[in-house]
Amino acid sequence: MECLIDGRRGEVFSQSFLLGETVTARTEASVRTPQDVVVEYGTSGAPTTFVGDGAERYRDLFSLMAWVTLAPVTDSWLRAGVTLGNVTEASDVQPLYLREADAVANFTTRKA
Known part of the structure; x- marks a missing residue:
C-alpha cells in the first residue's frame, strides 16, 4: 500500500507499507513528485x-498504471479503527516534518 498525502507545490508526502497480520513500513516517509511515484x-x-488525498489529486496520472488500485478518500478507515479499539490519544501524536513550511520557503529578505 502506498499512502500519498497531497503536499501541494506539485508534491506528495509518501510512504509504503506492507499489509499482513500487522502493518509494516516498507519505506521511510518522504516528499516526492507524483512523477517520481x-x-x-x-x-x-x-x-x-x-490511498490518500494525494492519490485522489493525481488520479489521472496514477490510473495509467493498470496494476494500481486507487482507494476512495473516505473516513471509514477511521471509524473501523475506532470500532476495533485502535485509537491514539491526541497528546501522543507527534508531527513529522518532511520539508520547510510554505511561510519559510516563500520568505525573502530585502537588502537595505
Whole structure:
C-alpha cells in the first residue's frame, strides 16, 4: 500500500507499507513528485493500492498504471479503527516534518 498525502507545490508526502497480520513500513516517509511515484511503480506490475488525498489529486496520472488500485478518500478507515479499539490519544501524536513550511520557503529578505 502506498499512502500519498497531497503536499501541494506539485508534491506528495509518501510512504509504503506492507499489509499482513500487522502493518509494516516498507519505506521511510518522504516528499516526492507524483512523477517520481510513477517511475517507481510504473514498470513493477505488482498490484498496489494507492490511498490518500494525494492519490485522489493525481488520479489521472496514477490510473495509467493498470496494476494500481486507487482507494476512495473516505473516513471509514477511521471509524473501523475506532470500532476495533485502535485509537491514539491526541497528546501522543507527534508531527513529522518532511520539508520547510510554505511561510519559510516563500520568505525573502530585502537588502537595505
